[in-house]
Amino acid sequence: MNNNLSQVKAMTFDVFGTVVDWRSSIAREIKEMGQRKGFVLDWDSFADEWRSGYKPAMDKVRNGELPWTKIDTLHRMILDEMLTRHQISNMSEDEKDYLNRAWHRLDPWPDSVKGLTLLKKDHIISSLSNGNVALLVNMAKYGGLPWDTVLSAEIARHYKPDAEAYLSTGEYLGLPIHQVMMVAAHKNDLESAKSNGMMTGYVPRPKEHGINTVTDYGDEDYIDIIADDFIDLSRKMSSIKKSSQ
Amino acid sequence: MNNNLSQVKAMTFDVFGTVVDWRSSIAREIKEMGQRKGFVLDWDSFADEWRSGYKPAMDKVRNGELPWTKIDTLHRMILDEMLTRHQISNMSEDEKDYLNRAWHRLDPWPDSVKGLTLLKKDHIISSLSNGNVALLVNMAKYGGLPWDTVLSAEIARHYKPDAEAYLSTGEYLGLPIHQVMMVAAHKNDLESAKSNGMMTGYVPRPKEHGINTVTDYGDEDYIDIIADDFIDLSRKMSSIKKSSQ
Numbered sequence: 001m002n003n004n005l006s007q008v009k010a011m012t013f014d015v016f017g018t019v020v021d022w023r024s025s026i027a028r029e030i031k032e033m034g035q036r037k038g039f040v041l042d043w044d045s046f047a048d049e050w051r052s053g054y055k056p057a058m059d060k061v062r063n064g065e066l067p068w069t070k071i072d073t074l075h076r077m078i079l080d081e082m083l084t085r086h087q088i089s090n091m092s093e094d095e096k097d098y099l100n101r102a103w104h105r106l107d108p109w110p111d112s113v114k115g116l117t118l119l120k121k122d123h124i125i126s127s128l129s130n131g132n133v134a135l136l137v138n139m140a141k142y143g144g145l146p147w148d149t150v151l152s153a154e155i156a157r158h159y160k161p162d163a164e165a166y167l168s169t170g171e172y173l174g175l176p177i178h179q180v181m182m183v184a185a186h187k188n189d190l191e192s193a194k195s196n197g198m199m200t201g202y203v204p205r206p207k208e209h210g211i212n213t214v215t216d217y218g219d220e221d222y223i224d225i226i227a228d229d230f231i232d233l234s235r236k237m238s239s240i241k242k243s244s245q
Numbered sequence: 246m247n248n249n250l251s252q253v254k255a256m257t258f259d260v261f262g263t264v265v266d267w268r269s270s271i272a273r274e275i276k277e278m279g280q281r282k283g284f285v286l287d288w289d290s291f292a293d294e295w296r297s298g299y300k301p302a303m304d305k306v307r308n309g310e311l312p313w314t315k316i317d318t319l320h321r322m323i324l325d326e327m328l329t330r331h332q333i334s335n336m337s338e339d340e341k342d343y344l345n346r347a348w349h350r351l352d353p354w355p356d357s358v359k360g361l362t363l364l365k366k367d368h369i370i371s372s373l374s375n376g377n378v379a380l381l382v383n384m385a386k387y388g389g390l391p392w393d394t395v396l397s398a399e400i401a402r403h404y405k406p407d408a409e410a411y412l413s414t415g416e417y418l419g420l421p422i423h424q425v426m427m428v429a430a431h432k433n434d435l436e437s438a439k440s441n442g443m444m445t446g447y448v449p450r451p452k453e454h455g456i457n458t459v460t461d462y463g464d465e466d467y468i469d470i471i472a473d474d475f476i477d478l479s480r481k482m483s484s485i486k487k488s489s490q
Binding site: 135141 | 251371377379381385386394399400
């Protein structure tokens with residue numbers, strides 16, 4: 001555990017998978033739409049397929065193949081391709097738009113709201129997500145996420161793992177970057193955050209990809225703290241602050 | 246009163262003077278510093294003087310004389326000039342920095358927290374201030390302002406009254422601009438908001454400039470709704486929504 005943890009003033013959170021359970025939320029919404037429109041799919045696989053289109057789409061923005069494009073638009077491009085591939089042709093524009101906004105209605109993990117509320121007492125808490133601001137604000141209202149503010153790749157105009165996304169947290173929050181901790185369920189996010197000078201908190205989410213999946217509990221040297229969930233993270237951060245006083 | 250008020254989904258608030266009482270907060274902090282450091286000034290006038298340097302400093306950024314510069318830095322430039330002018334030379338760098346951050350510790354008007362909490366039930370609520378993000382986040386934590394998110398000229402990279410500042414609200418919140426209402430105690434802010442397509446709410450703050458000042462209660466045609474305070478605004482917005490259903 002890193003001794004500098006007691007200096008952390010702000011915590012920025014990855015959102016999809018770390019704060020919210022995108023997979024079962026998306027599967028539920030596509031199932032509801034299928035039942036209304038008369039199509040049947042493997043709902044979980046549809047959610048996985050949608051999510052798997054996300055990184056290649058962002059990479060097109062990151063490498064300049066696409067101009068700046070927000071996640072709502074990328075999600076819709078992927079959805080349109082998937083509907084064609086699955087030969088679903090009876091959805092109206094309003095229905096497609098509604099389904100696309102399922103990403104604004106993702107359920108928090110059971111500990112998320114309570115854990116964030118506890119962490120908010122002693123820290124500035126913010127998203128740092130590739131989701132666009134509207135998506136994150138709507139999701140926070142839907143799920144009751146008590147952010148102090150919403151930071152997003154859309155504000156930095158760079159998707160994670162670009163350095164600019166991580167560095168924007170210190171710039172906007174007015175803090176030296178080592179006083180900001182990135183919290184994520186994904187190690188690649190934390191490795192990039194650390195290489196840009198942030199502190200890092202790893203909160204594995206064993207159910208992100210459904211049951212019967214393997215979770216990586218390894219504690220690499222770019223991880224400053226590891227916790228079971230946000231409530232556990234809050235307890236651990238409190239005890240670090242107390243012991244440093 | 247404008248019939249389209251029932252379509253408002255988000256409300257963005259001017260902050261200095263509209264949500265918080267900058268004048269008595271700043272006067273109190275400069276008085277505390279003066280008592281500690283052994284100087285005496287007219288504390289209210291000092292607050293007024295500091296505030297009056299703000300628009301000319303922003304205008305230098307708006308007209309390109311200065312590159313993008315955040316309000317914390319502009320406040321400090323003005324403060325340094327004032328300390329020289331008032332021949333106060335015994336403050337350390339830490340003390341000057343602390344005093345400069347008095348703008349992060351401004352008291353909300355008595356109705357602000359309750360009114361915003363009521364408005365938050367049916368609307369997205371955000372700042373739209375020339376204050377930088379860190380200032381606004383710290384102020385929200387200090388005063389308990391329950392923003393859904395913080396929007397700022399710093400994010401738009403344009404100070405109000407530039408069009409880009411107002412238009413950024415619709416862009417980031419994912420709404421057509423006429424579904425976003427600018428709320429301010431200053432008519433020039435509302436006139437610019439309206440000319441960029443926003444709805445407008447006028448909440449005069451008779452005590453902003455101290456006692457014995459004249460308040461303008463005129464209801465110009467660029468004002469869609471006028472209210473006594475945020476609690477009154479919340480009541481009026483609720484009754485508009487109900488009557489449109």
